[in-house]
Amino acid sequence: MDEVVRLTDVVKIYTMGEERVEAMKGVSFTVHRGAFVSIMGASGSGKSTCMNILGCLDVPTRGSYFLDGVDVGKLSADALAEVRNKKLGFVFQGFNLLARTTARQNVELPLVYAQIPAAERRARAMEALERVGLAGREGHYSNQLSGGQQQRVAIARALVNRPSIILADEPTGNLDSRTTVEIMSIFQELNRQGITIIMVTHEPEVAEFTSRHIIFRDGLVISDQPFQAKTAVPPAEVQQ
Amino acid sequence: MTTLWQSLLIALRALRVNKMRALLTMLGIIIGIAAVIAMVAIGSGASKMISDQISSIGSNLLLVLPGSVTSGGMRSGSGGTQTLTYDDARAIKAECPSVAAVAPNVRGSGQVVYGNQNWSTVVYGVTPEMVDVRDWTIIAGRNITQSDVDGATKNCLIGQTVADNLFGGTDPVGKIIRIKKIPFTVVGLLGRKGQSPQGQDQDDVIYVPLRTAQRKLLGSQFPNVVGSIMVQAKDAEVLDKAEEEVTELLNQRHRIGPNREVDYTIRNLSELLAVTEQSSKVMSILLGAVASISLVVGGIGIMNIMLVSVTERTREIGIRIAIGAKKRDILLQFLTEAVLLTTCGGVIGMLLGVAGAKLVASFIGWPTLISVNTIVIAFAFSAGVGVFFGFYPARKAASLNPIDALRYE
Numbered sequence: 140m141d142e143v144v145r146l147t148d149v150v151k152i153y154t155m156g157e158e159r160v161e162a163m164k165g166v167s168f169t170v171h172r173g174a175f176v177s178i179m180g181a182s183g184s185g186k187s188t189c190m191n192i193l194g195c196l197d198v199p200t201r202g203s204y205f206l207d208g209v210d211v212g213k214l215s216a217d218a219l220a221e222v223r224n225k226k227l228g229f230v231f232q233g234f235n236l237l238a239r240t241t242a243r244q245n246v247e248l249p250l251v252y253a254q255i256p257a258a259e260r261r262a263r264a265m266e267a268l269e270r271v272g273l274a275g276r277e278g279h280y281s282n283q284l285s286g287g288q289q290q291r292v293a294i295a296r297a298l299v300n301r302p303s304i305i306l307a308d309e310p311t312g313n314l315d316s317r318t319t320v321e322i323m324s325i326f327q328e329l330n331r332q333g334i335t336i337i338m339v340t341h342e343p344e345v346a347e348f349t350s351r352h353i354i355f356r357d358g359l360v361i362s363d364q365p366f367q368a369k370t371a372v373p374p375a376e377v378q379q
Numbered sequence: 380m381t382t383l384w385q386s387l388l389i390a391l392r393a394l395r396v397n398k399m400r401a402l403l404t405m406l407g408i409i410i411g412i413a414a415v416i417a418m419v420a421i422g423s424g425a426s427k428m429i430s431d432q433i434s435s436i437g438s439n440l441l442l443v444l445p446g447s448v449t450s451g452g453m454r455s456g457s458g459g460t461q462t463l464t465y466d467d468a469r470a471i472k473a474e475c476p477s478v479a480a481v482a483p484n485v486r487g488s489g490q491v492v493y494g495n496q497n498w499s500t501v502v503y504g505v506t507p508e509m510v511d512v513r514d515w516t517i518i519a520g521r522n523i524t525q526s527d528v529d530g531a532t533k534n535c536l537i538g539q540t541v542a543d544n545l546f547g548g549t550d551p552v553g554k555i556i557r558i559k560k561i562p563f564t565v566v567g568l569l570g571r572k573g574q575s576p577q578g579q580d581q582d583d584v585i586y587v588p589l590r591t592a593q594r595k596l597l598g599s600q601f602p603n604v605v606g607s608i609m610v611q612a613k614d615a616e617v618l619d620k621a622e623e624e625v626t627e628l629l630n631q632r633h634r635i636g637p638n639r640e641v642d643y644t645i646r647n648l649s650e651l652l653a654v655t656e657q658s659s660k661v662m663s664i665l666l667g668a669v670a671s672i673s674l675v676v677g678g679i680g681i682m683n684i685m686l687v688s689v690t691e692r693t694r695e696i697g698i699r700i701a702i703g704a705k706k707r708d709i710l711l712q713f714l715t716e717a718v719l720l721t722t723c724g725g726v727i728g729m730l731l732g733v734a735g736a737k738l739v740a741s742f743i744g745w746p747t748l749i750s751v752n753t754i755v756i757a758f759a760f761s762a763g764v765g766v767f768f769g770f771y772p773a774r775k776a777a778s779l780n781p782i783d784a785l786r787y788e
Contacts, residue, residue, distance in 0.1 A: 196701060196781045217705050224703020235698045235785065239692070240394050252703040253386055 504592020717769020
């Protein structure tokens, strides 16, 4: 199995005015292609910082981060933007869809920055929406969709550029338990299709659907265990 | 990097979402551009009116007048002598290469009678060139000809004011009028010129052939003498050269030397035009400058709103950066939005400005002059305002930290 992510002794220090905050104190782990990993920990444990670094939104103070064999810490801002665009897909807690924009336009957004022609953008966006079970909803505006549907649009957006990893930051934090299972079943299905997923969560019952648990405390990894994932069975009648 | 087209679509969508705000933001630019266009249009309209008035005298003209003579220590004023002749005029025409036309003339006045109407007016003895030199149009009948001059025929051209007073509405051509009791046939009617810059009615005039005037009408004691000679240069550039040539020729012909003072004067009518044009140009620049202050104020309004908009859309910017937008993409997006705002404002302002100028013009009866230049400059300027005042907010947006931006509530 080949490595998608290799973190080696990653240290991240923030300076907030006078105060130096050491958010990560030397974190190392690797993730293989096709894994479904959850990162857990209390708030302030460094898991969000780790996520920002994995997402190339931030670079390590020390240590190295190889993504698909590329040392991301040595890239320029524009090159990082391209990495985010082509290799990463983000799913956020707050969905983070553009307001007053249709589902399809939201999904197309990464392709716009990848300079894909309009016709192909459209086709790929439709395909991604179909994969998350939102075929037929492409013309709906964000505010016309339920929370679960909005998150599925966000997953479609993360998928559309065929990334190496999907990074999900508390993807079910704003959803009820029923919708949570729905979203997790989509993630599991995507994972079965071979997509690597790294998810940050603080809810153990959500982490149960993943096959590896990395637990953070005080800027360090205190536990890294494989896990027998529970299969998420979506509610009987499929929400449309 | 996204294409400009994409940025334009994104900007259009963003503006559509906030129509009222977009409109209010544009208002500053609308007023600014409208003011500039209206002011410049009215200003240059006014200056065109003045220069039209001046050029109604004729264009590229030199006026040769008899000079003063000294007699027993007493100097007469300008025109106090009769030193210019028809031969001088013909010599100027024949020998000065920069001269296009020469119109010698004599001036008198007389009572004119037609039927039971009579009118006192100015009568000029002229050659056919007078019509060209003074830019007259002949709206009915024909010009007088060289054979009219040579044969001293009793044909005449009359101005509109004379026609109105003698003929009312009827066609004067072919009618016989009496000038100082001598019967003349009206062969042509001159088009209307209106007032001269000095306020004289230029249409209150009768033109008769030069020889006729000299011999039969004005009864001059020197039949060859003319009152003044109008000289038209080939174009504006050679006007000064024409003046030199005429001076040299007349000095020769009049044997002007150390012992003989100059007995003629030459006036250059285009100097008057230049001075007047200069002052009205200054006027319209001044108006334009005052109006463009409001453009700058409008630009600051744009910057203000764009800054608010960047703050408001921090989260959106964060999403875009996370998804793969580069700094330039964000910069371009907000810059496009600002430029779109200002150019839309510019176009609306332009329409309002043109309408306003026409309205004002119709109230005070000035012509307005809206040149393509003004429109192009106003448009470019409004786009420039967008770039200039949009740059700071756009840069602020582009340099947002995506982590903070995504967390922004």
